[in-house]
Amino acid sequence: MSDYETFLLDGRPVRFERGQTILEAALAAGHYIPNLCHHPEFKPHGSCKLCTIKVNGRYGSACTVKAMPGQEVSSDTPELNGNRRVLLQMLFVEGSHFCPGCEKSGNCALQALAYDLEMLTPHYAHFYPSRPLDASHPDVLIDFNRCIMCELCVRASREVDGKNVFALAGRGVASHVVVNSPSGKLADTDFALTDKAAHICPVGAILPKRVGFAVPIGSRTYDVDAISTLAERRATEEA
Amino acid sequence: MSRLETAENPQKLKRIAIDPVTRVEGHGKVTLLLDDADRIHQVRLHIVEFRGFEIFIEGRPYWEVPVTVQRLCGICPVSHHLAAVKAMDLIAGYGPLPATAEKLRRLMHYGQIVQSHAVHFFHLASPDLLLGFDSEPTRRNIVGVAQDFPEIAKQGVLLRKFGQEVIRHTAGKRIHGTGAIPGGMNKALTPAEREEIRRDVDQMIEWSLGAVHMVASLHRTKPEFYNRFGEFDSSMMGMVGDDGALDFYHGGLRAQAADGSTIFDHVDYSTYEEVLQEEAKSWSYMKFPHIRALGAEKGWYKVGPLARVQVASRLSTPLADIERKKMMALGNGKPVMGTLFYHWARLIEALHACELIRDLLDDPDILGTDLMADKGDRRGEAVGVIEAPRGTLFHHYRVDENDQVTFCNLIVSTTNNNQAMNEAIRSVALQYLDGRKVSEGLLNHIEVAIRAYDPCLSCATHALGQMPLEVDLVDASGDLIHRARRNMGAPT
Ligand code: SF4
Ligand code: FES
Numbered sequence: 001m002s003d004y005e006t007f008l009l010d011g012r013p014v015r016f017e018r019g020q021t022i023l024e025a026a027l028a029a030g031h032y033i034p035n036l037c038h039h040p041e042f043k044p045h046g047s048c049k050l051c052t053i054k055v056n057g058r059y060g061s062a063c064t065v066k067a068m069p070g071q072e073v074s075s076d077t078p079e080l081n082g083n084r085r086v087l088l089q090m091l092f093v094e095g096s097h098f099c100p101g102c103e104k105s106g107n108c109a110l111q112a113l114a115y116d117l118e119m120l121t122p123h124y125a126h127f128y129p130s131r132p133l134d135a136s137h138p139d140v141l142i143d144f145n146r147c148i149m150c151e152l153c154v155r156a157s158r159e160v161d162g163k164n165v166f167a168l169a170g171r172g173v174a175s176h177v178v179v180n181s182p183s184g185k186l187a188d189t190d191f192a193l194t195d196k197a198a199h200i201c202p203v204g205a206i207l208p209k210r211v212g213f214a215v216p217i218g219s220r221t222y223d224v225d226a227i228s229t230l231a232e233r234r235a236t237e238e239a
Numbered sequence: 240m241s242r243l244e245t246a247e248n249p250q251k252l253k254r255i256a257i258d259p260v261t262r263v264e265g266h267g268k269v270t271l272l273l274d275d276a277d278r279i280h281q282v283r284l285h286i287v288e289f290r291g292f293e294i295f296i297e298g299r300p301y302w303e304v305p306v307t308v309q310r311l312c313g314i315c316p317v318s319h320h321l322a323a324v325k326a327m328d329l330i331a332g333y334g335p336l337p338a339t340a341e342k343l344r345r346l347m348h349y350g351q352i353v354q355s356h357a358v359h360f361f362h363l364a365s366p367d368l369l370l371g372f373d374s375e376p377t378r379r380n381i382v383g384v385a386q387d388f389p390e391i392a393k394q395g396v397l398l399r400k401f402g403q404e405v406i407r408h409t410a411g412k413r414i415h416g417t418g419a420i421p422g423g424m425n426k427a428l429t430p431a432e433r434e435e436i437r438r439d440v441d442q443m444i445e446w447s448l449g450a451v452h453m454v455a456s457l458h459r460t461k462p463e464f465y466n467r468f469g470e471f472d473s474s475m476m477g478m479v480g481d482d483g484a485l486d487f488y489h490g491g492l493r494a495q496a497a498d499g500s501t502i503f504d505h506v507d508y509s510t511y512e513e514v515l516q517e518e519a520k521s522w523s524y525m526k527f528p529h530i531r532a533l534g535a536e537k538g539w540y541k542v543g544p545l546a547r548v549q550v551a552s553r554l555s556t557p558l559a560d561i562e563r564k565k566m567m568a569l570g571n572g573k574p575v576m577g578t579l580f581y582h583w584a585r586l587i588e589a590l591h592a593c594e595l596i597r598d599l600l601d602d603p604d605i606l607g608t609d610l611m612a613d614k615g616d617r618r619g620e621a622v623g624v625i626e627a628p629r630g631t632l633f634h635h636y637r638v639d640e641n642d643q644v645t646f647c648n649l650i651v652s653t654t655n656n657n658q659a660m661n662e663a664i665r666s667v668a669l670q671y672l673d674g675r676k677v678s679e680g681l682l683n684h685i686e687v688a689i690r691a692y693d694p695c696l697s698c699a700t701h702a703l704g705q706m707p708l709e710v711d712l713v714d715a716s717g718d719l720i721h722r723a724r725r726n727m728g729a730p731t
């Protein structure tokens with residue numbers, strides 16, 4: 001018996017292996033579904049809701065819903081993309097995502113998604129948070145004004161680095177990522193530049209120091225291809 | 240300083256305001272106080288907004304600053320980019336830049352000079368000069384120029400575009416690029432990019448030379464008017480290389496008195512606070528710098544094209560140097576001081592920058608790939624200075640051991656020219672308005688004088704769009720004079 005079965009994504013059959021989520025199967029097959037808190041090396045988190053799809057007419061998160069034979073999944077529809085734009089707009093106004101002055105520009109998943117989904121304005125009133133920078137660590141800088149709370153750093157530090165440097169604190173709109181040390185400063189943890197968590201932030205919140213704008217415009221991750229095109233091309237190359 | 244700065248009995252006088260001054264970058268306002276016989280008693284150029292960029296930059300990591308500081312102003316972002324990066328080269332501990340990196344930065348900077356000067360002359364100033372100061376106001380704009388002088392308008396557009404392309408190839412984008420990074424440049428110039436710019440440069444030199452000749456011939460039509468309009472004696476300052484030639488990118492500071500004698504020369508700009516002092520006045524948010532040795536009354540000075548072309552001993556490119564000599568000959572051995580000479584000098588500089596661009600493109604170093612300097616010890620404090628299109632631009636930073644900026648002081652070109660612009664409009668007010676019924680055409684004479692300086696009032700007030708800011712203005716003893724808040728009070 002073959003290991004492969006299929007579901008329909010926007011009318012096209014997608015093959016999957018048992019146990020894969022819809023997002024994993026779609027990405028592996030070269031079909032992009034927008035996502036932010038997903039990372040192939042970590043367990044699904046299901047918090048950003050960018051990957052929201054419709055499975056047999058009902059909303060679900062592509063990163064958590066398992067693929068099943070015969071599912072009819074829609075993703076690239078005006079309605080779902082409209083919802084995604086709203087989510088992005090809310091993320092943009094909740095933090096300080098001032099792309100022209102941010103060294104992550106061109107390498108930032110949030111910015112790349114906003115371009116790809118044609119988010120033209122922030123639409124909502126800016127919150128303008130002013131969270132102090134944590135520059136205490138010799139090699140890594142944190143600007144939580146740009147954090148989108150994907151918790152990838154929390155997960156990477158706990159699961160890969162075995163350190164638990166980051167945690168989520170507060171509830172609801174007040175929830176935010178904190179550094180797990182008595183002073184709350186990164187310098188007072190055993191965090192290191194070589195940690196997985198130092199290189200996993202999809203936006204410009206956790207940054208290796210003194211790199212800045214070393215990569216010229218034109219050579220950055222999303223300069224040439226949109227985030228969706230890039231994901232699709234990677235899948236083809238891996239296949 | 241002119242007696243027209245402050246009237247003796249302002250309550251008895253009538254007030255005229257030009258608000259906003261048009262065809263300048265940013266928002267400025269002029270007020271005139273006149274008595275019943277229309278005699279002028281007070282003239283002031285006010286900067287009515289204050290947006291404190293320096294406060295915003297505090298706390299940010301130093302390597303980010305050369306990019307973020309460009310947001311001061313969309314008019315000459317490259318100037319801020321380069322002044323900041325020159326300071327951050329030192330803060331980060333880098334030694335002298337490899338030849339290629341410095342030449343690429345120069346190329347970017349000269350592109351900015353051409354771009355900015357073209358915009359100023361063709362878009363903002365030429366309507367007055369070509370159509371007349373008191374021509375029909377609804378036609379006194381670039382559209383009017385394009386109708387009457389289509390060839391000139393076209394050259395202006397293409398010169399500007401040429402400058403923008405030079406910037407794009409060196410900085411990655413036409414505005415707000417990232418090319419210069421502490422220690423060097425992030426991108427080499429490819430042979431194809433070099434060819435693309437090189438192809439057009441001879442045409443640009445020809446057109447900018449033509450523009451210089453056009454201003455010279457305008458001058459010949461009414462020499463007395465051009466010589467005397469907004470004429471007043473002042474000191475002047477600019478940056479020169481070791482050989483005394485004008486250097487837009489790097490050198491020492493030179494200041495000269497109105498008679499051409501030297502006040503200081505080859506001053507290391509990192510010691511600018513020893514030679515210059517900034518003073519605040521209650522009626523303007525823009526500070527008034529002056530030369531310390533001469534004091535606040537006499538020590539103010541001009542910067543920008545007219546100042547630096549004349550304080551320099553020469554220009555290093557042949558065509559521009561000839562034109563400089565022709566203009567200066569009109570001073571009979573003394574510097575020329577008429578406000579309208581700014582336009583002439585500005586176009587000589589555009590020509591000079593085009594020639595410099597050609598020379599750089601013909602230099603094999605420009606295609607080099609050695610882009611980063613060697614790194615040594617970090618520093619806590621540094622100053623970066625360049626000659627921006629509008630004049631000398633100072634960026635001064637302190638950075639702590641965590642790499643965060645703790646102090647930032649900027650003296651932008653327009654601030655350096657603050658007193659000079661005030662003197663210029665007072666001089667014009669006395670020449671043309673005193674005792675006469677005020678008309679739109681006469682008031683435009685005041686604006687013409689301001690425009691000649693190409694003031695960038697948005698960057699002089701450190702504008703930053705709608706960024707949230709809380710700004711404290713403190714006096715010399717540290718007492719709070721004024722607190723401005725905007726878009727504050729959001730959740731943290
Ligand atoms: S700091 Fe970065 S990785 Fe961590 S939660 Fe925020 S956005 Fe995600
Ligand atoms: S990627 Fe699925 S919820 Fe974030």
